[in-house]
Amino acid sequence: xxxxxxxxxxxxxxxxxxxxxxxxxxxxxxxxxxxxxxxxxxxxxxxxxxxxxxxxxxxxxxxxxxxxxxxxxxxxxxxxxxxxxxxxxxxxxxxxxxxxxxxxxxxxxxxxxxxxxxxxxxxxxxxxxxxxxxxxxxxxxxxxxxxxxxxxxxxxxxxxxxxxxxxxxxxxxxxxxxxxxxxxxxxxxxxxxxxxxxxxxxxxxxxxxxxxxxxxxxxxxxxxxxxxxxxxxxxxxxxxxxxxxxxxxxxxxxxxxxxxxxxxxxxxxxxxxxxxxxxxxxxxxxxxxxxxxxxxxxxxxxxxxxxxxxxxxxxxxxxxxxxxxxxxxxxxxxxxxxxxxxxxxxxxxxxxxxxxxxxxxxxxxxxxxxxxxxxxxxxxxxxxxxxxxxxxxxxxxxxxxxxxxxxxxxxxxxxxxxxxxxxxxxxxxxxxxxxxxxxxxxxxxxxxxxxxxxxxxxxxxxxxxxxxxxxxxxxxxxxxxxxxxxxxxxxxxxxxxxxxxxxxxxxxxxxxxxxxxxxxxxxxxxxxxxxxxxxxxxxxxxxxxxxxxxxxxxxx
Numbered sequence: 001x002x003x004x005x006x007x008x009x010x011x012x013x014x015x016x017x018x019x020x021x022x023x024x025x026x027x028x029x030x031x032x033x034x035x036x037x038x039x040x041x042x043x044x045x046x047x048x049x050x051x052x053x054x055x056x057x058x059x060x061x062x063x064x065x066x067x068x069x070x071x072x073x074x075x076x077x078x079x080x081x082x083x084x085x086x087x088x089x090x091x092x093x094x095x096x097x098x099x100x101x102x103x104x105x106x107x108x109x110x111x112x113x114x115x116x117x118x119x120x121x122x123x124x125x126x127x128x129x130x131x132x133x134x135x136x137x138x139x140x141x142x143x144x145x146x147x148x149x150x151x152x153x154x155x156x157x158x159x160x161x162x163x164x165x166x167x168x169x170x171x172x173x174x175x176x177x178x179x180x181x182x183x184x185x186x187x188x189x190x191x192x193x194x195x196x197x198x199x200x201x202x203x204x205x206x207x208x209x210x211x212x213x214x215x216x217x218x219x220x221x222x223x224x225x226x227x228x229x230x231x232x233x234x235x236x237x238x239x240x241x242x243x244x245x246x247x248x249x250x251x252x253x254x255x256x257x258x259x260x261x262x263x264x265x266x267x268x269x270x271x272x273x274x275x276x277x278x279x280x281x282x283x284x285x286x287x288x289x290x291x292x293x294x295x296x297x298x299x300x301x302x303x304x305x306x307x308x309x310x311x312x313x314x315x316x317x318x319x320x321x322x323x324x325x326x327x328x329x330x331x332x333x334x335x336x337x338x339x340x341x342x343x344x345x346x347x348x349x350x351x352x353x354x355x356x357x358x359x360x361x362x363x364x365x366x367x368x369x370x371x372x373x374x375x376x377x378x379x380x381x382x383x384x385x386x387x388x389x390x391x392x393x394x395x396x397x398x399x400x401x402x403x404x405x406x407x408x409x410x411x412x413x414x415x416x417x418x419x420x421x422x423x424x425x426x427x428x429x430x431x432x433x434x435x436x437x438x439x440x441x442x443x444x445x446x447x448x449x450x451x452x453x454x455x456x457x458x459x460x461x462x463x464x465x466x467x468x469x470x471x472x473x474x475x476x477x478x479x480x481x482x483x484x485x486x487x488x489x490x491x492x493x494x495x496x497x498x499x500x501x502x503x504x505x506x507x508x509x510x511x512x513x514x515x516x517x518x519x520x521x522x523x524x525x526x527x528x529x530x531x532x533x534x535x536x537x538x539x540x541x542x543x544x545x546x547x548x549x550x551x552x553x554x555x556x
Contacts, residue, residue, distance in 0.1 A: 004443075009315040012446050013208065015457060019518050021442070021467075022209060034205030035211035036435075043520050044467035044499060046216065049283055049438055050195050052465055053218045063191040063220065064183060068172025070197050071152060072124045073161040079338035080171050080331065082164075088114075089121055095137035101203045102143050105130040118143055133204070143281065163200035170429060173221040174331045177343050180223075188345055188425060189230050191222035195434070207316045209439040214307045216434035223425040224268060225347060226329075227344040232271040234259065241277065242291035263294075265306040266326045268428045276322050276430055277308055284441035284462050289313035293320075303330030312436075314443040321436040329424040336424070338398075340376020348420040356415050358387045367408045378402060379418045382409055422482040441465070445519065452509075459519035460542060470556060471501045471515040475508060475527040483527040488536070488551060498556050517540055524554070 015025040020039030022032045038046045077083050089102040102121040103113035109128055110116060116124070122143055129138040144457045149167050153160035154281045166172070173180070173192045184190040198217040205211050224230065234256035243251050245263045253263075263268040273292055281287050295307040310322035330344040362379045371378045374397050382404065391406045399424050445460045463469070468493060474485035484502060492500035501520070503511050508525065515523050525537040530551075538554070539546045 004313075004315045006009070006315075008448070010122060011017075011448070012315070012443065015446075015517065016042070016442065021518065022439075032213075033209065034202050034207060035084075036209060036212065041467045042438075045461075045465065046434065046438060048260060048465040048467065049434060049441075050216070050218065052283060053279060053432065053434070054193065054195065057191070057193055057281070058274070060191070060275075062184065062189065063193055063222075064180065066176055066180070066192050067196065068166075068169065068176065068194060070199070071154065071163050072164050072166045072171065072437070073154065074164065075338065076171055076175060077149065077164055077167075079334050080174075081334065082149060082167055082375055083147070086149055086167055087147045088120055089143050089204055090143070090146045091125070091143045092141045093132040093137055094139040094141055096132060096135040098132060098134040099203050100133060104204065104206075105140075112296065114527060115251065115296070118145070126351065133206075134372055146203060148200050150201050166197075167200055167467050168198055168431070169194040169196055169217050169219045170221060170331070170431070174335055174343070174427075177223070177332060178341075181345060186346060188228075189222060189224045191220050193218070193220040195219075209435045210316055210319055210463045211351055212435060218432040218434050220272075220292045220430050222272070222428045222430075223266065223345070225345065225423070226426045227347065227423075229268060232267050234270065234274065237277070239272040239274070244291060244293040246294045246296050266428070269306050269308065269324055269326050272324050273308055273310075276324060280310065280312070280322070281436065282536065283437065283465050284445050284460075285312055285437070286444045288496075289317070289440075289444065298488075301325070301327075303328050312440040314440045319436060319440070320433075321440065324430045324431060325428070327427045327429055330424050331427060332424050337377075337380065340378075340380055342422065343424065344422040345425050346420055347423050349418070352417045352419050354415060355418050358413050359383060359411075360385055360387070360389060360409050361412050362404075362408055368406075370405075370408055374398070374400065374402060378404065378408075387413075406526070410511060438462055456513065457517045459517060461519035461521075461540070463521045466519050466521050468501050468515070468518060468520045469499050470522045471503050471511070471520050473511050473523055473525045474504050475525060477504050479528065480531050481526050484530055485524075488524060488526065488554075490555075492556055495556060512539065522555075 019041055022040040023037050023039055025035040025037045026032055041421060054065060090099050092099050102125065103116060106121065106124040106128060107113040109124060125140055131138055150165040152163050152165060154163045155161055173194060180190065191477050195218040198215050200213060202211055202213050202361050205213060223280045240252040240254055243253065243258060243263065246261060255264065255274050259267050259270040260265040264273065277290065280290060289312060291311050293311050295309070300307050305324040305326040305328055307323060309320040310476050311318045312321050315331055336343045360382050364384050367378060368375050372383045377397050378395065383398065389411055393403055393404050395402050395404055447458045447460065448455045449458065472489040474481040486502060489500050490503040492498050503514065513521055521541050523539040525539065527537065530536050533550050535548050537546050538549050
């Protein structure tokens with residue numbers, strides 16, 4: 001792979017646009033920052049990467065795919081914390097009015113600028129006077145937090161419910177936990193995955209496919225029992241990984257070593273790091289340009305127990321493309337508390353235990369009619385109260401004060417032998433930015449050489465994700481060669497998982513070059529001999545080798 005440079009980047013993006021791989025969306029209307037099209041070649045590439053990702057994780061044997069709506073009601077994202085926390089700090093240039101993310105202005109000064117507080121960002125901008133990316137001025141207005149979700153409404157008129165376009169796919173898997181739990185016959189561990197669109201109203205989209213307002217996501221939520229976690233075999237990854245750990249800095253060691261030394265703090269996180277590495281290298285990421293960086297304590301989400309980013313080096317430097325986080329029981333607990341619905345799994349004890357139950361619960365016959373929609377949340381609140389609590393008592397339930405009277409509750413006091421208990425599963429989540437991964441696999445696969453005195457472009461995409469499997473080329477469209485090539489092309493298109501393109505325009509050398517430029521692994525050439533002996537020339541993209549084969553023996 002050639003060295004990254006701005007000149008190479010310009011040629012790569014030009015080729016991707018010209019050949020219909022990735023191009024600005026709505027360009028005839030002036031376009032819109034942060035929105036891109038996958039064209040006739042790129043659409044197929046995106047589909048294949050998505051499908052490869054799904055198949056990769058489903059090979060574990062206990063992973064199912066679901067699909068949730070992209071329009072998400074307000075209460076869902078309020079419970080998850082997105083309404084209150086999903087924001088960036090923004091400031092405006094006083095000269096040109098362009099809005100910029102405050103952390104982007106100082107990211108060359110501070111390595112973890114996106115984790116800084118508002119006051120820290122204010123101090124850095126005041127002391128360093130960064131230039132405006134648009135006009136070069138250094139005059140900045142106040143810094144404010146801006147929520148990044150796109151607002152929308154479910155329903156028409158004043159009765160419509162507030163909602164958002166989802167910022168991630170994860171919440172749909174948490175709210176569907178009960179259905180997934182039943183599917184797996186109530187036995188952990190198991191996982192659910194989802195691919196699809198996510199939306200983030202970026203303040204200042206930049207770097208092409210790296211920072212988008214509408215993007216393709218792929219997330220997996222893996223549910224585990226924290227008291228009976230799966231045992232993982234790390235021996236399948238005997239190569240050393242490039243790690244940047246919070247305490248040890250840049251190191252190189254195997255996953256097994258990093259887990260045993262506590263650098264990777266949770267075995268299941270390490271297990272998914274190995275599986276993530278396998279996926280990325282399988283789709284064309286150069287392992288020499290891949291590393292895993294551990295989140296620092298002040299950078300990690302408050303509920304996370306450990307989190308590692310898979311970062312890929314390319315034309316834009318090191319970019320986070322995957323996040324692998326141990327989320328604990330935060331999400332299921334948040335939705336359970338918000339809804340009053342049980343989002344738990346049953347754990348059976350190896351031997352019965354004596355449990356003393358001493359507290360309160362609600363009397364459903366009286367509390368139900370009294371509290372209606374809030375009854376479930378009142379019940380949870382009452383059951384969390386101590387045994388010496390007294391009634392009546394006022395409770396704040398979702399901003400509404402309710403009066404719980406003595407007749408609404410009943411005492412729970414007994415000692416019993418129990419065979420198990422309900423618990424909230426923990427979750428490990430690998431979250432993939434598909435657009436960023438596609439950009440980097442294109443970046444890593446792209447090469448430029450000189451051939452016959454001319455610049456020659458080659459895209460060495462792995463066969464499993466190449467957007468076109470084979471190009472069928474008649475040497476000439478005469479003497480029956482065109483008709484035979486068309487028949488071969490249509491036959492190949494009718495086969496499972498084979499995508500063929502017919503190309504009869506220009507010299508055979510130019511057509512080979514066009515195929516190489518978009519990464520087609522094989523070309524089939526129909527010539528005069530094909531008409532008489534039913535054979536064709538099969539050309540390999542990577543070796544340039546040409547082999548004469550029977551049409552009946554084509555490897556597709």
